[in-house]
Amino acid sequence: MTWGAEAKQRPEWMRVRAASPGSRFNELTSIVRENGLHTVCEEAGCPNIGECWGRGTATFQIMGETCTRACRYCAVKSGKAGEALDPLEPAKVAAAAERMGLRHVVVTSVDRDDLPDKGAEHWAQTIRALRRRSPELQVEVLVPDFLGAEETALITVLEAEPHVFNHNIETCRRIQPKVRIKGDYDRALHLLQRAKELWSELYPERGPLLTKSGIIVGMGETDDEVIETMRDLRAHAVDVVTVGQYLQPSERHLPLARWVPLESFRRFREAGDELGFGSVFAGPLVRSSYRAEEQRLAAEGGSRVVAY
Numbered sequence: 001m002t003w004g005a006e007a008k009q010r011p012e013w014m015r016v017r018a019a020s021p022g023s024r025f026n027e028l029t030s031i032v033r034e035n036g037l038h039t040v041c042e043e044a045g046c047p048n049i050g051e052c053w054g055r056g057t058a059t060f061q062i063m064g065e066t067c068t069r070a071c072r073y074c075a076v077k078s079g080k081a082g083e084a085l086d087p088l089e090p091a092k093v094a095a096a097a098e099r100m101g102l103r104h105v106v107v108t109s110v111d112r113d114d115l116p117d118k119g120a121e122h123w124a125q126t127i128r129a130l131r132r133r134s135p136e137l138q139v140e141v142l143v144p145d146f147l148g149a150e151e152t153a154l155i156t157v158l159e160a161e162p163h164v165f166n167h168n169i170e171t172c173r174r175i176q177p178k179v180r181i182k183g184d185y186d187r188a189l190h191l192l193q194r195a196k197e198l199w200s201e202l203y204p205e206r207g208p209l210l211t212k213s214g215i216i217v218g219m220g221e222t223d224d225e226v227i228e229t230m231r232d233l234r235a236h237a238v239d240v241v242t243v244g245q246y247l248q249p250s251e252r253h254l255p256l257a258r259w260v261p262l263e264s265f266r267r268f269r270e271a272g273d274e275l276g277f278g279s280v281f282a283g284p285l286v287r288s289s290y291r292a293e294e295q296r297l298a299a300e301g302g303s304r305v306v307a308y
């Protein structure tokens with residue numbers, strides 16, 4: 001899926017892991033196809049698909065294939081409006097997760113700025129369907145920023161009781177306007193902090209909500225700006241952070257600014273440790289949903305940094 005010229009120049013450390021023979025890759029493909037579902041693994045051309053699907057995990061993408069934003073780095077198709085919502089999608093996602101035998105599921109969505117509630121109710125129905133069908137399942141939601149309906153949407157989603165709340169900040173403050181036309185650095189930070197606050201108001205008897213965010217590097221930021229972004233995330237009580245290399249999806253997308261060296265990823269892990277994140281996954285092929293169960297367990301178990 002990545003643009004050919006860019007892929008040819010890839011350094012050694014960007015080599016992807018293929019699915020191993022006898023893995024669950026084909027079984028997973030059938031489950032996804034039979035249920036008519038979408039995965040961000042395919043839509044975004046994730047380099048880890050061989051490894052993750054081979055292990056039987058995938059990240060579901062709900063509310064269609066068309067995103068109403070057009071972030072310059074993203075491979076997902078964009079348009080003014082998305083497809084009509086499939087009322088059966090929550091049940092289909094729940095059935096697929098059960099068939100896959102998942103203990104931890106990651107669900108994300110396209111941005112649906114065209115819907116009055118920005119898709120919040122569909123999100124809530126999906127979380128509820130997953131929890132009802134597989135009561136032991138841990139549900140991680142990687143949500144959009146619900147632009148214009150933030151507070152109401154957060155309450156709707158949190159009332160459905162996800163286990164991990166993830167919203168990706170994607171990049172540093174300086175280049176945010178350039179790469180995310182409709183994104184906003186401070187709005188992303190606010191959303192993450194507000195989710196935690198609202199959770200405590202909704203469920204004062206429970207522990208805090210586990211929150212998480214991801215950064216893509218290689219889009220024009222400096223290492224210091226990555227660490228500054230991590231500092232801002234911690235200042236907004238984020239527990240888990242992921243940092244991974246940008247891959248330019250096509251010639252039309254934001255040009256790759258640099259291959260971030262392994263030494264920088266080591267620096268990010270050390271910085272994350274010092275900042276007190278519950279888990280830091282930082283490495284060239286790390287994606288927000290990559291080995292998400294391990295990220296959660298590390299944060300919950302207090303093992304702090306799970307370096308990658």
Ligand code: SF4
Nearest residue numbers: 041046049052289290
């Ligand atoms: S890292 Fe996430 S998006 Fe990529 S293949 Fe794995 S589960 Fe899918």
